[in-house]
Amino acid sequence: MYGKIYIIGIGPGSPDHMTPAARKALASSDVIIGFSLYVSFVREEFPEKKYEISGMQNELARARRAIDLADQGMTVAVISSGDAGIYGIAAPTLEMMQRKGSNVEVEIVPGISALSSAASLLGSPLTNDFAVISMSDLLTPLEVVMKRAEIFAKSDIVTVIYNPRGSRFPDNLRKAIDIFAKYRDPNTVVGIVRNAYREGQSVKITKLSEIVPEEIDMLTTVIVGNSETFVYRDMMATRRGYSKKYSIDA
Structure with missing residues (x-):
C-alpha cells in the first residue's frame, strides 16, 4: 500500500x-x-x-x-x-x-511566496506585470541567466531577483545590476528585503545606482522597479497605469 x-x-x-x-x-x-x-x-x-x-x-x-x-x-x-x-x-x-x-x-x-512577502513589506511594487529571475547559475547556465536579465531590463518590467548572491556565485548580482544600469534610469526604485517576517528582518528602499551587492545574501529578495515605480511615505509602489487612461482626481 x-x-x-x-x-x-x-x-x-x-x-x-x-x-x-x-x-x-x-x-x-x-x-x-x-x-x-x-x-x-x-x-x-x-x-x-x-x-x-x-x-x-x-x-x-x-x-x-x-x-x-x-x-x-x-x-x-x-x-x-x-x-x-x-x-x-x-x-x-x-x-x-x-x-x-x-x-x-x-x-x-x-x-x-518570498516575492509576496517582500512586496508586502515594501508596499506594492508588483501591482502591474513583473518578472522573476534567480541569480543562481548552479542549475541554469550563467549566459542564460544574464540573457534573461537583459530581456527584463530592456522591457521596463518590474523584476524580482531570487537567490541574489551566494558563496558559489558572488558576482552574478553585480553583473545583473550592470545590465539593468544600461537600460534603466539610475534613480529607478529598488527594494531590498532580508529575512522577511522572521528574526533579523530588514527592509530597505534605495536606487538602482546605489545598490551595494556585497551587502546582499541568499536570505534576501531584491525587487527592481520600473519607470512607473515610485516611493510614497517610505513605501514602494508601481502604478497600475490607470492614471494614463482615467482621471484619478475625478
Missing part, C-alpha cells in the same frame, strides 16, 4: 504566515523532510514529529528519500520556505517521481 507525499510551502517562516492547509498537512505527516533552516521554522509547532534534515543543495536526495518512505506506506511532508513551486522542492520531487515511475499520491500545498 502506497503512502502519500505532501510538498508544502511553509511561507516566509513566521507562524502567522503559514496557511491552515500547510498546518493540516504537516500534522497528518509521519515524517517531515527539509533543509535545516526550513525545519527550524516548524519544529517548535510540531515537536513530536520525526524529522530528516539535509543541506541546501540536496533537493534531489530529499525528493528520493520522500518517495522511498512513501513507497513504504508512510505519509511524508517535504517542505520549502515560501511556495514550494517557486524555486522550491516541488519540481525536483515530481522529476524524481517521473524518473522512478512512482505511483505514490502527491499533493502540493501552496505557501506565501
Whole structure:
C-alpha cells in the first residue's frame, strides 16, 4: 500500500504566515523532510514529529528519500520556505517521481511566496506585470541567466531577483545590476528585503545606482522597479497605469 507525499510551502517562516492547509498537512505527516533552516521554522509547532534534515543543495536526495518512505506506506511532508513551486522542492520531487515511475499520491500545498512577502513589506511594487529571475547559475547556465536579465531590463518590467548572491556565485548580482544600469534610469526604485517576517528582518528602499551587492545574501529578495515605480511615505509602489487612461482626481 502506497503512502502519500505532501510538498508544502511553509511561507516566509513566521507562524502567522503559514496557511491552515500547510498546518493540516504537516500534522497528518509521519515524517517531515527539509533543509535545516526550513525545519527550524516548524519544529517548535510540531515537536513530536520525526524529522530528516539535509543541506541546501540536496533537493534531489530529499525528493528520493520522500518517495522511498512513501513507497513504504508512510505519509511524508517535504517542505520549502515560501511556495514550494517557486524555486522550491516541488519540481525536483515530481522529476524524481517521473524518473522512478512512482505511483505514490502527491499533493502540493501552496505557501506565501518570498516575492509576496517582500512586496508586502515594501508596499506594492508588483501591482502591474513583473518578472522573476534567480541569480543562481548552479542549475541554469550563467549566459542564460544574464540573457534573461537583459530581456527584463530592456522591457521596463518590474523584476524580482531570487537567490541574489551566494558563496558559489558572488558576482552574478553585480553583473545583473550592470545590465539593468544600461537600460534603466539610475534613480529607478529598488527594494531590498532580508529575512522577511522572521528574526533579523530588514527592509530597505534605495536606487538602482546605489545598490551595494556585497551587502546582499541568499536570505534576501531584491525587487527592481520600473519607470512607473515610485516611493510614497517610505513605501514602494508601481502604478497600475490607470492614471494614463482615467482621471484619478475625478
